[in-house]
Amino acid sequence: MSKHVLAQNQYGKAENRIVTVTRKGNDGAWHEIRDLNVSVALRGEYRDVHLTGDNGNCLPTDTTKNTIYAFAKEHGVDSPEAFGILLAKHFVSSQAVIHEAQIRVEEFAWERISVPSRKEQHSFARKGQEVRTAQITYSETTGLQVLSGLKDLTVMNSTNSEFHGFIKDEYTTLQEAYDRILATKVTARWANSASAAANPEHDWDASYAKVRRHMLEAFAETYSYSLQQTLHAMADRVLDHVSTVNEVRLNLPNKHHFLVDLEPFGLKNDNEVYFAADRMYGLIEGTVHRQGVQPVIATSDWITA
Incomplete structure (x- = not known):
């Protein structure tokens, strides 16, 4: 023994x-x-x-x-x-x-x-x-729990994104950006309400399409000052428009696009030519849930990108 x-x-x-x-x-x-x-x-x-x-x-x-x-x-x-x-x-x-x-x-x-x-x-x-x-x-x-989600949904805004005003110390080299590409590969999970899970007539395909649409619309319509702000806007919009969802967790790797220095060739790069970096990347994660609702998506159960 x-x-x-x-x-x-x-x-x-x-x-x-x-x-x-x-x-x-x-x-x-x-x-x-x-x-x-x-x-x-x-x-x-x-x-x-x-x-x-x-x-x-x-x-x-x-x-x-x-x-x-x-x-x-x-x-x-x-x-x-x-x-x-x-x-x-x-x-x-x-x-x-x-x-x-x-x-x-x-x-x-x-x-x-x-x-x-x-x-x-x-x-x-x-x-x-x-x-x-x-x-x-x-x-x-504990009964029935249904978490829906998606992964590998790559999205991009070619403008309407900035990043500035951040902390700067002796190791900071990042330049402030006032017009940048914002791109990410969305992994999302959302907790459905107990009433939806228990309803045999619940239309899961329609619910999935609705959540996906609102996430994408929020991504497209948010003038972003940080990917964190965009994350919150995406989750917040889902909770506002889909009553059967109680919690949204998002994993958003920042798919960095850096302006290419074309000055050595006598060319001006006016936010037209970028280097798309594969690694490394910023990884932004967060959960938004309704007030008074206990979160059920455990961070320990989360697989990062």
């Missing part, structure tokens, strides 16, 4: 790739696809399997994988959130030793290649935009 204490632990099957094809219309010629990456983590009575190797309480990770594919066939995939809720509730309710299940879903977007002269519509091109994410946790004690 170990003299040490076994603390938090979980296990499951990670990154199960699944693509579903839904055929619509009388002849099934109109196809819809969902392209997902699904990960399962189970928490419960697993002390013996760690300390003695007794697998009596261990549901094989291969079974969790099979469940994902079977559920896709039996129930379909309406949205990452809805599919994750089905899976999480199933694992907790089906096995007495499982007390909590967490499902993480990434969705890769495709757009239709429309051929007007062809009756069948089953051709797609992979979108070069963001990856949609969802994390669903269902627990016997």
Whole structure:
């Protein structure tokens, strides 16, 4: 018997790739696809399997994988959130030793290649935009929690951004900027209300599109004096316009663009030619939540860019 204490632990099957094809219309010629990456983590009575190797309480990770594919066939995939809720509730309710299940879903977007002269519509091109994410946790004690999100959404304002008035010490070399490019690769997560999570009729696709739209509109419309200010404006606008969202956490790496010195060539660079730096970068992160609402997105659970 170990003299040490076994603390938090979980296990499951990670990154199960699944693509579903839904055929619509009388002849099934109109196809819809969902392209997902699904990960399962189970928490419960697993002390013996760690300390003695007794697998009596261990549901094989291969079974969790099979469940994902079977559920896709039996129930379909309406949205990452809805599919994750089905899976999480199933694992907790089906096995007495499982007390909590967490499902993480990434969705890769495709757009239709429309051929007007062809009756069948089953051709797609992979979108070069963001990856949609969802994390669903269902627990016997705390109930259902749904975190939606996105990552790898690269955005840019080519003007209406400044950065000046900052602290300067003996190591400061950065020049003040009164007209600069502001670019970032957005990673966002938002906590949905308990009422939305519990509502089987909640339209997760519409909610995702609405949150995304308001974040992008805030980014575009904010005259920015810092990326921190822009972060707050993006989260604040979501909370103002989407009543089912209680908390927004944003991870915004500052994708620096530096003016190229063209004077050695006898040329003036009037904010026209920039060097786009890959590394290093400033990393701005923050959470905004409604007053009176306890934050649920833990900073320790955050994966930085």
